[in-house]
Amino acid sequence: MIIDTTEIETINSFSKLESLKEVYGIIWMLFPILTLVLGITIGVLVIVWLEREISAGIQQRIGPEYAGPLGILQALADGTKLLLKENLIPSTGDTRLFSIGPSIAVISIFLSYSVIPFGDHLVLADLSIGVFFWIAISSIAPVGLLMSGYGSNNKYSFLGGLRAAAQSISYEIPLALCVLSISLRVIRLSNSLSTVDIVEAQSKYGFWGWNLWRQPIGFIVFLISSLAECERLPFDLPEAEEELVAGYQTEYSGIKFGLFYIASYLNLLVSSLFVTVLYLGGWNLSIPYIFVPELFGINKRGKVFGTLIGIFITLAKTYLFLFIPIATRWTLPRLRMDQLLNLGWKFLLPISLGNLLLTTSSQLLSL
Amino acid sequence: MLPMITEFINYGQQTIRAARYIGQGFMITLSHANRLPVTIQYPYEKLITSERFRGRIHFEFDKCIACEVCVRVCPIDLPVVDWKLETDIRKKRLLNYSIDFGICIFCGNCVEYCPTNCLSMTEEYELSTYDRHELNYNQIALGRLPMSVIDDYTIRTISNLPQIKNE
Numbered sequence: 001m002i003i004d005t006t007e008i009e010t011i012n013s014f015s016k017l018e019s020l021k022e023v024y025g026i027i028w029m030l031f032p033i034l035t036l037v038l039g040i041t042i043g044v045l046v047i048v049w050l051e052r053e054i055s056a057g058i059q060q061r062i063g064p065e066y067a068g069p070l071g072i073l074q075a076l077a078d079g080t081k082l083l084l085k086e087n088l089i090p091s092t093g094d095t096r097l098f099s100i101g102p103s104i105a106v107i108s109i110f111l112s113y114s115v116i117p118f119g120d121h122l123v124l125a126d127l128s129i130g131v132f133f134w135i136a137i138s139s140i141a142p143v144g145l146l147m148s149g150y151g152s153n154n155k156y157s158f159l160g161g162l163r164a165a166a167q168s169i170s171y172e173i174p175l176a177l178c179v180l181s182i183s184l185r186v187i188r189l190s191n192s193l194s195t196v197d198i199v200e201a202q203s204k205y206g207f208w209g210w211n212l213w214r215q216p217i218g219f220i221v222f223l224i225s226s227l228a229e230c231e232r233l234p235f236d237l238p239e240a241e242e243e244l245v246a247g248y249q250t251e252y253s254g255i256k257f258g259l260f261y262i263a264s265y266l267n268l269l270v271s272s273l274f275v276t277v278l279y280l281g282g283w284n285l286s287i288p289y290i291f292v293p294e295l296f297g298i299n300k301r302g303k304v305f306g307t308l309i310g311i312f313i314t315l316a317k318t319y320l321f322l323f324i325p326i327a328t329r330w331t332l333p334r335l336r337m338d339q340l341l342n343l344g345w346k347f348l349l350p351i352s353l354g355n356l357l358l359t360t361s362s363q364l365l366s367l
Numbered sequence: 368m369l370p371m372i373t374e375f376i377n378y379g380q381q382t383i384r385a386a387r388y389i390g391q392g393f394m395i396t397l398s399h400a401n402r403l404p405v406t407i408q409y410p411y412e413k414l415i416t417s418e419r420f421r422g423r424i425h426f427e428f429d430k431c432i433a434c435e436v437c438v439r440v441c442p443i444d445l446p447v448v449d450w451k452l453e454t455d456i457r458k459k460r461l462l463n464y465s466i467d468f469g470i471c472i473f474c475g476n477c478v479e480y481c482p483t484n485c486l487s488m489t490e491e492y493e494l495s496t497y498d499r500h501e502l503n504y505n506q507i508a509l510g511r512l513p514m515s516v517i518d519d520y521t522i523r524t525i526s527n528l529p530q531i532k533n534e
Contacts (some may be wrong), residue, residue, distance in 0.1 A: 328393075
């Protein structure tokens with residue numbers, strides 16, 4: 001009798017342990033994801049602040065300064081305001097598409113963060129197809145925009161959605177070709193397309209090993225087409241105020257409107273991170289003759305410190321690169337729709353194809 | 368074959384020219400980045416208005432002879448002059464005078480033509496109210512002198528001259 005109860009107790013405790021282990025496993029799985037999402041959200045706040053302060057500097061203004069120190073919390077204040085606003089849904093529109101649209105746009109961009117290496121092998125999902133996962137995922141966002149444009153039942157919204165789809169699809173091709181010409185070398189070196197391997201391939205020779213020097217044409221094409229993918233200013237036709245009120249955002253209010261802003265800044269951050277990973281050498285310090293892993297390689301604390309430094313370097317490169325899109329916003333006027341498509345199909349596509357051809361032939365020769 | 372090559376060269380030259388123009392644009396944008404801000408932090412800092420600034424109109428009740436010149440020169444006949452003829456002294460006596468600043472365009476014609484200089488321009492420009500009827504100033508409201516921005520020690524004043532700031 002007594003033995004039986006103890007046995008049952010032990011069995012119970014074992015099953016409890018098992019379930020606890022499962023719970024811990026799930027938490028352990030969710031922990032990096034949640035950390036990444038939190039980090040990205042903070043990153044977006046930083047971008048908003050940077051954009052407002054740099055824009056103010058360029059336009060000889062002061063910019064936000066009252067919300068928090070130096071106005072850092074301005075984006076939070078704006079977000080809170082949008083959260084508290086009334087959520088209007090057009091009565092004759094397609095309510096389901098209208099509600100799903102913005103979340104699809106945001107989620108698809110969030111997914112593409114999973115292949116970005118922030119530090120030495122610090123990546124959520126080290127897929128062997130890496131960058132092409134991003135290319136594939138980023139094509140989902142225009143579907144969300146198209147849905148929200150169609151669901152609004154408003155001609156401006158619909159035109160904006162169509163323009164967003166046309167623009168994203170046209171500029172996806174040069175973008176993919178640029179990525180392809182980079183990945184050729186990586187395939188030759190390590191037989192995979194993982195973003196980690198792309199960064200590792202640039203780790204030699206420090207600053208001079210960056211893909212920026214191997215692919216200058218590719219870099220420029222990538223820069224232009226990522227601007228177009230983010231719908232940033234020279235290419236912000238889908239939300240051109242003078243023609244389309246606000247494009248696919250016209251009928252939105254409250255937090256759904258905020259989601260579009262989050263999506264556009266997330267997109268900006270992800271393409272900037274990809275520029276860092278693909279062209280600017282990722283987490284490497286990039287100063288020749290100084291190797292981070294040798295400096296703090298041996299003990300565990302040194303490793304943690306090295307990882308932190310890697311994250312810092314990645315983010316520093318990313319945010320420094322962000323100055324270019326923000327300065328572009330206040331320099332170049334918006335293109336017309338036909339100019340946009342001409343630039344995409346008649347200039348960027350042939351140039352990126354030529355770049356791919358050059359890269360391939362040089363790879364063949366060096367083999 | 369040859370026209371194609373020249374076309375290519377032309378296209379290349381055009382591209383280089385476009386790139387150079389974009390570069391020039393960026394230089395202009397960046398040259399603005401290290402200039403001082405030209406904005407004024409309005410409720411805490413205010414501009415010193417120029418001498419000829421046309422703000423709210425000031426009115427001196429005792430000087431007015433109720434000649435109604437201000438009404439005649441006003442583009443929309445705005446000032447309301449209420450007077451009564453006193454037969455014993457054979458003079459007009461002013462009872463009420465009002466200007467509605469919700470309609471006034473601050474052209475200054477009344478000030479210019481007033482024969483006794485009882486109208487003048489002040490430097491007051493913060494006239495906003497929650498009710499438009501409050502903008503209809505009568506002689507008492509018109510007779511108030513605004514506080515000078517320079518005398519208000521809670522506000523930092525900034526002179527209107529470009530690039531020079533009073534500390």
